[in-house]
Amino acid sequence: MARLLAIDYGTKRTGIAVTDEFQIIASGLTTVNTKELLAFLKDYTTKEKVELFVIGEPKQMNNKVSESEADILPFIEKLKKAIPDIPIVRVDERFTSKMAFQTMIDSGLKKNQRKNKALVDEISATIILQSYMSSKH
Structure with missing residues (x-):
């Protein structure tokens, strides 16, 4: 199997998360300067097998x-041209930032x-x- 890679796209920074090869556990990978995102993804997909890009879809x-x-x-569109072999799915990301912030509070991170x-x-x-x-599932 190959990894799934999620993208929380932002105009300045983009959050990246991946699964393990068996697609059991999702973990944060890094945050990339958005200007360097395509180059990062090209490099990452040459080193790791990625089956699918999961990109957040912001909705009101x-x-x-x-x-x-x-x-x-x-x-x-740029991603499809740069890495055409990996399909893309979109996922509603309406509450992810609030959930992420709550996760940080719940895990005891300081202010x-x-x-x-x-x-x-x-x-x-x-x-x-x-x-x-x-x-x-």
Whole structure:
């Protein structure tokens, strides 16, 4: 089997999470400067087998797509051209940032550690990946 890789896309930073090869456990991998995201993904997929990209789909409470979707769609087109062999699925990411922040509180991180936006992005990507994995079973 190969890994699943989740992307919590942001205009400045992007959180990345991956599964193990058996697709049992989702873990935060890193946060990447969005300008370097495509290069990072190309490099990562040459070193690790990735079966699927799971990309967060920001929606508003009324189920309409969020404004940030305008930034995500061009990235997805670039990703399809750069790495055409790996399919892409989208996952509703409506509450992931709030859930990530709550996860940080629940795990006992201090207030100054919770201000680390890169960590929030990485945890958000992990939640997106877990959400996708749960929907498959």
